[in-house]
Amino acid sequence: MFESLYQSFTETADASQSAARLAALRAELAKHALDGFIVPRADRHQNENVPASEERLAWLTGFTGSAGLAIVLKDRAVLFVDGRYTIQVREQVDLAVVEPIPLATTSPEKWLESHLPAGTRLGYEPWLHTPGQIERYEKAAKAAGAELVAAEPNPIDAVWSDRPAPPHGMVRRHPQKFAGESAKKKLARIAAALGKADALLVSDPHAAAWAFNIRGADVTYTPLPLAFALIPRAGKPRLYIDASKLQSEPRAYLEDLAEIATPSALEADLARLGADAKRVLFDAATVPVKLTRVLKEAGGTPDIGQDPIALMKARKNDAELEGMRAAHRRDGVAIVRFLRWFSDEAPKGKLTEIGAAQALETFRRETGKLKDLSFPTISAAGPNSAIPHYRVTEATNRRIRRGIFLIDSGGQYEDGTTDITRTLAVGVPTQEMRDRFTRVLKGHIAIARAVFPHGTTGAQIDALARLSLWQAGLDFDHGTGHGVGAYLSVHEGPQRISKLSNVALEPGMILSNEPGYYKAGHFGIRIENLVVVVPLKIKGAERDMLGFETITFAPIDLSLVEPKLLDATGIAWLDAYHAKVTKLLAPDLGRDERQWLKQATRPIGGATKRPKRRKGKHDHR
Numbered sequence: 001m002f003e004s005l006y007q008s009f010t011e012t013a014d015a016s017q018s019a020a021r022l023a024a025l026r027a028e029l030a031k032h033a034l035d036g037f038i039v040p041r042a043d044r045h046q047n048e049n050v051p052a053s054e055e056r057l058a059w060l061t062g063f064t065g066s067a068g069l070a071i072v073l074k075d076r077a078v079l080f081v082d083g084r085y086t087i088q089v090r091e092q093v094d095l096a097v098v099e100p101i102p103l104a105t106t107s108p109e110k111w112l113e114s115h116l117p118a119g120t121r122l123g124y125e126p127w128l129h130t131p132g133q134i135e136r137y138e139k140a141a142k143a144a145g146a147e148l149v150a151a152e153p154n155p156i157d158a159v160w161s162d163r164p165a166p167p168h169g170m171v172r173r174h175p176q177k178f179a180g181e182s183a184k185k186k187l188a189r190i191a192a193a194l195g196k197a198d199a200l201l202v203s204d205p206h207a208a209a210w211a212f213n214i215r216g217a218d219v220t221y222t223p224l225p226l227a228f229a230l231i232p233r234a235g236k237p238r239l240y241i242d243a244s245k246l247q248s249e250p251r252a253y254l255e256d257l258a259e260i261a262t263p264s265a266l267e268a269d270l271a272r273l274g275a276d277a278k279r280v281l282f283d284a285a286t287v288p289v290k291l292t293r294v295l296k297e298a299g300g301t302p303d304i305g306q307d308p309i310a311l312m313k314a315r316k317n318d319a320e321l322e323g324m325r326a327a328h329r330r331d332g333v334a335i336v337r338f339l340r341w342f343s344d345e346a347p348k349g350k351l352t353e354i355g356a357a358q359a360l361e362t363f364r365r366e367t368g369k370l371k372d373l374s375f376p377t378i379s380a381a382g383p384n385s386a387i388p389h390y391r392v393t394e395a396t397n398r399r400i401r402r403g404i405f406l407i408d409s410g411g412q413y414e415d416g417t418t419d420i421t422r423t424l425a426v427g428v429p430t431q432e433m434r435d436r437f438t439r440v441l442k443g444h445i446a447i448a449r450a451v452f453p454h455g456t457t458g459a460q461i462d463a464l465a466r467l468s469l470w471q472a473g474l475d476f477d478h479g480t481g482h483g484v485g486a487y488l489s490v491h492e493g494p495q496r497i498s499k500l501s502n503v504a505l506e507p508g509m510i511l512s513n514e515p516g517y518y519k520a521g522h523f524g525i526r527i528e529n530l531v532v533v534v535p536l537k538i539k540g541a542e543r544d545m546l547g548f549e550t551i552t553f554a555p556i557d558l559s560l561v562e563p564k565l566l567d568a569t570g571i572a573w574l575d576a577y578h579a580k581v582t583k584l585l586a587p588d589l590g591r592d593e594r595q596w597l598k599q600a601t602r603p604i605g606g607a608t609k610r611p612k613r614r615k616g617k618h619d620h621r
Contacts, residue, residue: 002358005365006220006373009354011393013055015062015094022077022097024159025060029072034123036073036116037155038108038137041066042128045205045226046286048491049219052164056156059163062092064391069108070098073120080108083477084389109140118145125154126290131282131304134289150290169217171225171245173253176213178415178487180319183213183257186312187237193308194233197281199273200307202229204286206488207309212239212257214250215487221375222489223412228266229258240266267294274298283307285493306494313485314495315508320416320486321532324510325551327369327416328530332553332581333588334363334411335420339555340596342405346426351400353379353392356407364411374410374417374490381405385423385524388478388516402427404523410490419490419512420552421528425559435472436517437525437560442468443515444527445573447480447497448550451536453543458501458511465497465515468565474517481511484530505546509533513548527556553581555600563604575603 029037039061043054048066058064061077065085071078078099081089089100101111116122122141124134134148141148157163176182190211194200202208205224209215216225227241237258246254254260261269271294273280279301282292292302316324338360345351345359357379364370380390381398385406390396405426410419423437443465450461458481465480479498482491494503497511505511514528529552536545555578563571578601586594 002355002362004354004358004361006361007357007376009357009392009394009397011064011092011395013058013062013064013092015092015098018061018094019097021060021159022072025072025156026074028155028158029123032123032151032155033121034149034151034155035120036071036122037151038122038124038129039070039072039156040128040133041068043226044127044288045203046130047205047219047222047224048489049221051167051219051226053166056154056160059160060156061098062094063089063098064092065089065389071108071112071122073116078111080111087387088389088391109136112137112140112146113143116141116144116146120144120146121149122146123149123151123155125152126150126293127152127288128154129289130284130287131289131292131302132284167218167226168242168245169225170247171214171216171241171250171254173250174209174213174215174487175414176319178319178323179213180317183211186211186213187231187257189312190231190309191233193312194231194281196279197233197303198278199230199232200281200309201270201283201287201291202231202307202309203283203288203291204307204309206485206492207283207307207313208239209488210313210485211309212254214254216245221373221412223371223487224489228263230266230269238269266291270294270300271298274300277301279303281305281307283310310494311506313488314483314492315506316486316510316532317508321508323415324417324486324530324532327411327413328418328551328553329584329588330367330369330413331364331411331418331420332585334360334367335422335554336585336589336597337366337593338363339422339424339600340593342424343596346400346405346424349399349401352397353381353384353400354394354397356400356405357392357409360407360409367413369413369415370411371414371487372412374412374419378406378408378421380407380524382523383521386518386520386522388476388518388524388526400426404429404433404525406524406526408526408528412487414487417485417487417490418552419484419528419530420554421514421526422554422557423525423527423560424557429560431562433523433525434560434562435565436474436519437527437557438562438565439468439472439474440515440517440525440527441556441561441574442566442570443480444513444529445570447513447515448529448531448548448577449569449573451538451545451547452505453545454506455504456546457504458495458497459499462497462499462501465513469515469517476516476518478516480515481513481531484510484512486510505533507533507535507546510551513550525560528552550577553584555581555597558600558602558604561604568605571605575605578603 215223408421481497516526531548
């Protein structure tokens with residue numbers, strides 16, 4: 001019996017209540033002499049996944065996307081979303097009371113500047129916005145002749161009568177065999193990297209979890225303990241966390257590393273540092289403006305920039321890389337079992353998107369090692385596959401019929417985090433589908449085989465994934481790849497493969513390789529593996545060169561491949577990749593599964609002579 005224990009398909013947000021809730025919020029704002037309020041989809045740490053108690057935007061508007069921002073005024077409410085959610089938002093909100101605005105059309109600050117009435121007092125909660133965000137909103141409000149006003153406590157909380165309790169996930173120690181480095185050594189490295197700053201305020205829980213080698217259960221899909229930390233250049237760090245989340249063993253472990261303090265003590269500690277005229281480094285991407293102001297108003301100097309932990313965490317050590325490889329081999333076995341099952345069930349015409357997602361999760365759980373999914377499974381049939389971040393619910397659930405089925409999924413294992421997308425043909429695909437799929441595959445192969453010098457950024461190689469699509473007048477509107485954590489977030493910065501990336505790729509960084517193509521209303525295609533940046537040794541090279549090692553292993557649907565569009569190098573890569581899939585995964589499969597895998601990974605090269613190429617350290621890219 002297949003079931004999902006880690007993902008719900010019930011839509012919890014209720015747009016039918018939006019009119020009444022907006023009215024209640026406006027009445028509450030009037031009590032505080034406020035004319036409007038900014039409602040971000042955010043918690044105090046700017047997490048991608050937030051606790052239920054922080055889902056204010058969903059409660060107010062019905063929109064459940066992972067990013068968005070509403071501005072509520074006396075007579076209107078607007079909701080800004082990025083390109084992932086332009087379709088979803090119109091299906092979820094009450095359009096009579098909430099007006100969706102694509103970010104591609106205008107930004108919140110531009111909208112404020114042109115629509116905010118003069119004299120307006122626009123409120124915001126300072127715990128939920130970064131200094132950079134508030135600086136932009138203040139500038140826009142001033143240009144409109146209005147005023148931005150910090151409001152505490154959040155006025156939404158006063159009218160949200162059934163607001164869930166804050167999360168209370170227990171903290172556990174992350175074993176050093178997976179972490180690869182002791183927390184003491186990490187903390188010493190962090191302290192040594194502070195430069196002129198007297199201390200670092202760690203506001204990103206991913207960074208705190210990595211630095212202290214701990215994991216938690218405060219949010220879905222990512223093993224995070226919600227916490228702040230203060231790491232001084234000299235002296236013992238302080239970890240601000242609810243002590244009731246610490247049982248005796250993790251508490252004793254953490255007390256050896258840091259002083260344990262309640263989260264409410266953080267403001268007073270920053271004020272003391274300010275009074276002593278200290279300089280504190282804050283992470284621009286995650287720190288609440290509330291905290292930088294506490295330090296500054298007390299006389300200290302906020303140094304707002306990049307948390308040095310981000311790059312340290314991104315460069316995986318040998319133990320983390322070995323754990324990630326093991327997790328992907330294990331995950332690959334589950335994927336093969338799912339794909340074999342799917343090939344039998346989908347043609348019968350009774351399988352649904354939810355049924356497929358439940359089956360895949362069950363195959364992962366049967367490994368005995370699954371801790372959670374790494375994100376809600378994107379199980380998308382037909383036209384739903386053309387929505388890059390589609391989320392299946394009981395209301396949207398489609399039967400899987402002839403055409404394209406796309407499944408983007410991942411697992412959280414104690415030794416690693418996975419993320420894989422496969423696009424599958426149900427029945428005989430059209431020539432258009434084969435053409436588009438093969439062009440996406442060519443882009444995927446171009447990234448997998450890329451060779452580049454030290455200092456190269458993701459922006460400099462992003463075009464490799466698009467060239468074959470461009471040649472046909474096509475493209476895709478998302479980045480080619482995002483960073484991935486080691487038993488942390490499936491979306492990890494600062495590394496990425498994107499037109500916007502300015503971060504150099506370094507050995508040990510893990511990224512996704514996921515070009516795609518989407519024909520709105522018809523079908524979508526994406527092929528995703530994870531890759532590790534590795535050093536390459538090239539005979540006669542005059543510069544230090546890097547490349548990618550692919551660590552995701554599962555068959556790519558050959559029925560969607562048009563061999564005539566692939567050159568000899570592309571065919572050789574695909575055959576070598578499939579040979580590696582079989583070699584790694586077959587030993588853990590049953591006889592029938594091995595037989596299916598052999599057919600699914602059969603060579604397509606025939607007598608094609610494989611081209612010679614320079615060999616690197618990891619030549620199974």
